[in-house]
Amino acid sequence: MTLATTFILIGRIVFGLFFLIAGLRNFAGFKTRIPSKTNYGWDLPPPIVALGFAMQLIGGLSLVLGFWTIYGAALLIVFLVLATAMYHNLFLFHGKERDPHLYLVLVNITLAAGLLQIIGLSL
Template sequence: MDVLVLVGRILFALLFLGAGMGHFAQREMMTGYAASKGVPAAKLMVPLSGAVVILGGLMVAIGVWPDLGTLLLVAFLVPTAVLMHGFWRETDAASKANEQTQFLKDLSLAGAALALFAFFAAEGNDLGLVVLGPLFTL
């Protein structure tokens, strides 16, 4: 089971690692997009959120306090869903459908991260194949 959990952690983290790198590689474009969505201090928030996503993804994938890593991902995903993908603000049907899909994707990933948090916190040091076990216990 340890190897299966490791593979699952890595696969889950890949999305966040890629997205976080995009925050830096496409910083100007993402800053403009975030500002157009009304994100306060977009110039600061884009690299900051990129760092949070990379850190959280690495913590989950490598197994360094993976429970804390999942909470970092939730802390990124929920505000991103609301601030960046407010489908209720869209008037164009296609844009509304796209934003709703992205909103639900972010909330679904947040739910998966919370489930992983509970799994990591419940399993504790029995999880295996981690560098530093969970910080929290359930």
């Protein structure tokens, strides 16, 4: 194994752990996550919230184990796009209220870009 492949492996596992830990924490605190009010003022039904947490778990586990990595990374990208649209829509906020959402949108875009790199390396 070359140094480059070792770094890629470590990076993929750490990336996967980020989502795996987030999913586990979200499920552990599920009762505190309900109701889950979106930026649009309506609550997501608990099964939909659970589906989002499951996407984090499954995608993260896929990256950690290196099993169906492309599908796991794609699932996480879908999760990030949906979560960003529902909880961090920049166009609904103004002034200082926008700042944390701008930060989280940029974080989610960066995470999605990293997942695209994982997909590219897995092809």
